[in-house]
Amino acid sequence: MQVTVTTRTRASTVAGFVALGLIALGLILPAFASRSLIQDLFFILTMLTLAQLWNLIAGYGGMVSVGQQAFVGIGAYAMFAGVILWGWDPVPAILLGGVAAFLLAIPMAFFAFRLQGAYFAIGTWVIAEVTRLVIAQWKTLGGGTGTSLPREATSDIIGVATIAELFGLRDAAARDVLAYWLALALAVGTMAAIYALLRSRNGLALTALRDNDNAARSVGVDAGRLKWLVFLAAAAMTGLVGALIYMQTARISPDAAFSVTSWTAYVIFIVVIGGIGRLEGPIVGVLVFWGLQTAFSDYGSWYLLALGLIAIAVMLFAPRGLWGLFASRTGIALFPVQRRLVTSGLVTGQPNTQREEVT
Amino acid sequence: MIWLDTIVQGLLLGGLYALFAAGLSLVFGIMRLVNLAHGDLIVLAAFIVLVVVEATGLNPFLSALIAAPALFAFGWALQWFVFNRVLGKDILPPLLVTFGLSIALQNGMLEVFSADSQRIPAGPLESASVDLGAVTVGIMPLLTFASAVAVIFALNQIFYRTALGRAFRATSDDPVTASLMGINPRSVFAMATGLAMVIVTIAALYLGMRSNFDPSIGPARLIFAFEAVIIGGLGSLWGTLVGGAIIGVAQTVGAQINPEWQILAGHLAFLAVLLVRPRGLFPRAVD
Amino acid sequence: MLETHSLTASYGQFKALFGIDLTIGAGECVAIIGANGAGKSTLMRSISGVLKNAPGMVVHKGTPIGDLPADAVLQRGIAMVPEGRKLFPSLSVEENLLIGGQIRRGDGRWTLETVYDLFPILKERRLSPATALSGGQQQMVAIGRALMSNPELLLCDEISLGLAPVVIRDIYAALPRIRETGAAVVIVEQDITRALAVADRVYCLMEGRVTLTGPTASITRDAVHAAYFGDAA
Numbered sequence: 001m002q003v004t005v006t007t008r009t010r011a012s013t014v015a016g017f018v019a020l021g022l023i024a025l026g027l028i029l030p031a032f033a034s035r036s037l038i039q040d041l042f043f044i045l046t047m048l049t050l051a052q053l054w055n056l057i058a059g060y061g062g063m064v065s066v067g068q069q070a071f072v073g074i075g076a077y078a079m080f081a082g083v084i085l086w087g088w089d090p091v092p093a094i095l096l097g098g099v100a101a102f103l104l105a106i107p108m109a110f111f112a113f114r115l116q117g118a119y120f121a122i123g124t125w126v127i128a129e130v131t132r133l134v135i136a137q138w139k140t141l142g143g144g145t146g147t148s149l150p151r152e153a154t155s156d157i158i159g160v161a162t163i164a165e166l167f168g169l170r171d172a173a174a175r176d177v178l179a180y181w182l183a184l185a186l187a188v189g190t191m192a193a194i195y196a197l198l199r200s201r202n203g204l205a206l207t208a209l210r211d212n213d214n215a216a217r218s219v220g221v222d223a224g225r226l227k228w229l230v231f232l233a234a235a236a237m238t239g240l241v242g243a244l245i246y247m248q249t250a251r252i253s254p255d256a257a258f259s260v261t262s263w264t265a266y267v268i269f270i271v272v273i274g275g276i277g278r279l280e281g282p283i284v285g286v287l288v289f290w291g292l293q294t295a296f297s298d299y300g301s302w303y304l305l306a307l308g309l310i311a312i313a314v315m316l317f318a319p320r321g322l323w324g325l326f327a328s329r330t331g332i333a334l335f336p337v338q339r340r341l342v343t344s345g346l347v348t349g350q351p352n353t354q355r356e357e358v359t
Numbered sequence: 360m361i362w363l364d365t366i367v368q369g370l371l372l373g374g375l376y377a378l379f380a381a382g383l384s385l386v387f388g389i390m391r392l393v394n395l396a397h398g399d400l401i402v403l404a405a406f407i408v409l410v411v412v413e414a415t416g417l418n419p420f421l422s423a424l425i426a427a428p429a430l431f432a433f434g435w436a437l438q439w440f441v442f443n444r445v446l447g448k449d450i451l452p453p454l455l456v457t458f459g460l461s462i463a464l465q466n467g468m469l470e471v472f473s474a475d476s477q478r479i480p481a482g483p484l485e486s487a488s489v490d491l492g493a494v495t496v497g498i499m500p501l502l503t504f505a506s507a508v509a510v511i512f513a514l515n516q517i518f519y520r521t522a523l524g525r526a527f528r529a530t531s532d533d534p535v536t537a538s539l540m541g542i543n544p545r546s547v548f549a550m551a552t553g554l555a556m557v558i559v560t561i562a563a564l565y566l567g568m569r570s571n572f573d574p575s576i577g578p579a580r581l582i583f584a585f586e587a588v589i590i591g592g593l594g595s596l597w598g599t600l601v602g603g604a605i606i607g608v609a610q611t612v613g614a615q616i617n618p619e620w621q622i623l624a625g626h627l628a629f630l631a632v633l634l635v636r637p638r639g640l641f642p643r644a645v646d
Numbered sequence: 647m648l649e650t651h652s653l654t655a656s657y658g659q660f661k662a663l664f665g666i667d668l669t670i671g672a673g674e675c676v677a678i679i680g681a682n683g684a685g686k687s688t689l690m691r692s693i694s695g696v697l698k699n700a701p702g703m704v705v706h707k708g709t710p711i712g713d714l715p716a717d718a719v720l721q722r723g724i725a726m727v728p729e730g731r732k733l734f735p736s737l738s739v740e741e742n743l744l745i746g747g748q749i750r751r752g753d754g755r756w757t758l759e760t761v762y763d764l765f766p767i768l769k770e771r772r773l774s775p776a777t778a779l780s781g782g783q784q785q786m787v788a789i790g791r792a793l794m795s796n797p798e799l800l801l802c803d804e805i806s807l808g809l810a811p812v813v814i815r816d817i818y819a820a821l822p823r824i825r826e827t828g829a830a831v832v833i834v835e836q837d838i839t840r841a842l843a844v845a846d847r848v849y850c851l852m853e854g855r856v857t858l859t860g861p862t863a864s865i866t867r868d869a870v871h872a873a874y875f876g877d878a879a
Contacts, residue, residue: 276451305470308462522748525741529736541720542717542748
């Protein structure tokens with residue numbers, strides 16, 4: 001009798017194929033989609049990536065950061081610096097954003113890891129504020145009022161001319177398509193990397209760490225190293241996303257790029273509403289968030305007021321989010337990271353769809 | 360001479376930050392809850408005091424006295440109906456709930472009170488000052504500092520001299536055993552948050568009389584308060600006053616060098632303390 | 647005065663009690679014995695309201711109280727000396743006692759003075775932080791703290807655990823004076839001899855079930871041994 005450990009379920013196999021199909025569809029979408037749909041998808045994909053990254057460090061790693069806007073902001077500013085000061089093309093300059101965020105994350109982790117729990121949260125926030133205030137002193141990039149990408153830099157971004165020709169679009173629309181593809185690549189890459197990490201030995205260790213720091217340590221998980229690794233990696237990715245967002249916006253200011261509301265509050269709401277500590281959560285959350293935004297953003301602060309109240313209500317009545325509610329009713333996991341023992345076709349553990357195969 | 364003046368002004372400013380921090384420290388000390396909406400609650404209290412001033416024509420101090428019981432009730436209800444439901448081993452739910460509350464409060468106030476800057480009129484007090492020989496200090500900053508000392512003194516008396524304070528400390532040590540003593544931890548928590556809201560009202564009174572405020576400034580006040588608490592050492596009330604003073608002095612010294620560096624200098628002082636004393640200057644022995 | 651009916655309790659997936667039926671009469675002294683993990687402390691925590699149950703599982707003077715929280719159970723005159731003493735480290739000895747008397751029933755016998763009279767050493771140490779005392783003295787504080795509410799039923803969970811025999815003797819010496827007030831006492835013990843010496847009746851628990859019960863006078867050592875260790879011998 002052969003015993004194997006698997007994380008696969010039938011739902012996950014189906015989800016895998018659906019995901020591949022969606023990625024393929026996403027790639028060819030610009031050929032027939034409207035410009036506004038592409039812009040909406042850009043928004044959804046970038047927010048989804050930010051949400052997945054926050055979910056990784058907070059939901060899986062237990063590090064509740066309220067300072068992610070530091071990485072978005074520093075990433076965006078590094079990209080602007082590359083373009084404006086050193087004459088880089090904006091697309092490769094996005095990589096500068098990842099590097100800058102990574103470098104910022106090192107001192108940030110050094111300070112914040114001295115704080116526990118909720119104090120970690122505000123500690124990261126303080127460091128994000130410090131970064132914003134320092135960047136606002138950078139006069140060549142517009143100081144406190146900000147600046148725009150120069151026209152000549154945005155007009156001949158690598159690949160835009162080809163896209164324009166390929167789909168018969170104007171330059172501005174072609175830039176949106178480019179940004180959308182990059183966002184798609186970042187989102188897929190981030191989710192694939194997180195999924196791979198969670199299924200690896202390190203992923204198991206990470207969740208053990210969140211659930212019980214001391215216990216995990218006592219069975220040989222190197223808590224410090226793993227936390228550093230995850231925090232730095234998430235920071236670098238967040239920096240890339242920030243740079244990409246501001247490449248598309250082409251205009252930056254410290255208040256916007258380091259906004260705790262836009263880059264951390266919304267992201268947290270997306271994760272909470274969708275379901276924290278699950279890969280599916282942010283996907284559901286970002287769709288709900290986008291839906292609410294599209295329907296109600298005209299109501300301005302009433303909309304934000306409602307969003308805050310919804311987050312509170314979800315935490316009170318469905319602490320595992322919408323996907324958590326759905327999953328506990330159905331037992332479906334699209335991206336399972338839970339290990340189950342499979343004994344020659346017999347499945348133990350979660351009541352799952354695979355059980356049907358046995359009978 | 361200018362530096363002596365700067366440092367005195369900073370110390371007095373620290374009184375305001377200590378007032379911001381005292382409520383946060385109280386709540387954290389008793390139930391390990393960090394209320395991310397604390398700054399927004401201060402702003403809300405400032406608006407409420409202002410509304411009372413405008414509606415009754417009374418002076419701000421009397422108006423705050425009228426507002427305080429209402430805010431106590433609000434804090435009590437907030438804890439009883441919302442925060443109590445998410446307190447537990449996992450720190451994430453209370454953090455997310457208070458963060459949601461922060462966003463909701465900011466935008467709610469924006470709708471009700473608009474984004475315009477407001478100020479609580481304090482009459483001649485606003486500009487009155489007293490000559491102390493070497494330095495001249497404003498009556499208002501002096502009053503703020505004195506109030507901070509009074510609030511912290513009073514809190515210490517409550518903690519160590521009353522049955523309520525005993526219940527606070529017992530519940531903070533061990534809520535389950537406290538319930539075996541006939542204490543209902545949930546109602547102790549509600550009392551604590553109610554009391555914190557009374558302190559918030561006092562903080563809001565001075566915030567509103569000393570400078571302009573609008574619905575968006577809460578998070579920055581939260582950060583100052585938090586820095587004062589951490590510098591002082593978690594759970595130490597007098598430490599909170601020292602922490603506030605350090606932030607205050609750092610800010611005025613920074614501003615003296617370059618006006619744009621005021622806030623930054625406060626944050627850097629906080630990070631410096633965190634670097635050398637991660638548990639703050641006066642950490643509590645039992646935790 | 648107090649009964650449990652088919653009382654069950656579990657921690658997550660793990661079931662700790664499987665239907666315990668127990669009665670405690672007014673003024674009685676009942677010993678609950680059993681090995682580690684038999685469910686003794688779980689039973690105490692269920693009665694005292696630390697663990698929630700179905701209302702009818704615990705009945706006090708005809709009223710179902712299984713779902714009441716601990717503070718409401720105390721108000722009905724049921725106080726507990728918790729396992730491990732659980733003194734409040736931020737409070738002095740006297741404050742620990744005072745907090746036990748925060749809710750007092752009538753003008754019963756127990757006050758600061760009478761508790762100090764029962765355990766004179768505590769009066770000397772009254773201003774020390776509670777956790778600065780020796781283990782035996784801490785146990786005295788824990789008992790005094792529970793007495794301060796003038797309970798009709800005192801639940802003592804493992805009061806001799808980790809203490810030297812001479813200290814245990816001192817603590818047990820206080821028991822008759824507690825019973826003089828008319829209070830019923832439940833003693834949870836692993837020390838069978840000690841428990842049988844003071845109790846009127848005994849319940850023996852094993853793996854969440856009652857394996858033996860009866861008046862202490864009528865129970866043989868062998869029967870206890872069998873009930874305690876589960877061997878049929």
